[in-house]
Amino acid sequence: MLPLFPLQAVLVPGAVMGLRVFESRYLDMVGECGRSGHGFGICLIAEGDEVGAPAVPAEFGTEAVIEDFGTDDDGLLTLRVRGERRFRVLATSVRDSGLVEARVEWLGEVPSVARLRPEHALLGTLLERIFDQVGRPPGADGSIEDAVWVGWRLLEMLPMPEERRAAMLGVDDPHKRLDGLLELIG
Structure with missing residues (x-):
């Protein structure tokens, strides 16, 4: 299962995004990702909000890999992530903490390099x-x-x-x- 960080923004492969993390479910997720060396998924929110109750993710998202982290002036965790692989959400579940996880299908690039027509x-x-x-x-x-x-x-x-x-x-x-x-x- 891939942990998800649903947002009102889309991360595309190769793009860099800054995040501020303050909810305990996402702080725990970042810790798990750091220990396992795996990324997490970023999906646009289809229903719901970024804060509070678990949001329903859009069908497609991108794996986010943490490149750097720190804290901002008010002590919140900041992340710089880069988009890697795309995925399709097949099914979701919600942990007791409120973290949304997804069973995903990883999408390949067909082809991975193509000449501009x-x-x-x-x-x-x-x-x-x-x-x-x-x-x-x-x-x-x-x-x-x-x-x-x-x-x-x-x-x-x-x-x-x-x-x-x-x-x-x-x-x-x-x-x-x-x-x-x-x-x-x-």
Whole structure:
């Protein structure tokens, strides 16, 4: 079972996200992840809130691997996590602590590297312009020629409803993901 951290935000593969952890169920989860060396899942909240009663997660999410941790000025635990593997939630259960866990199906990338097609060249150019304006995100090492990498970086950086971002996590084919991004900006 994969412990989940449901949020009002989506983590995509390769993206970095900062988290503030203060609820005991998530503090315990972070401790377990540290001891086991495993990550946890981040899913968009389909129903509920980030704090309080356990939220219902969206169908797709991304494994979060802890890269760094610390405390902020008010003593809360802070994490820097990076998105790794995508997954589909098959079933959930809730621990006595209120932590949601999921049985998941890990989703592969088909293919893991794909050359950017001519019909998607505009998206590569758009990503280069975004990087020119705001810089590359931390650890965003990849090629503008790689359809998989371009798709994930645009999904990370373009403004869009989080529900749409979460749905696009479920798209296995990187070219279909780019087609969806073209529709979004078109």
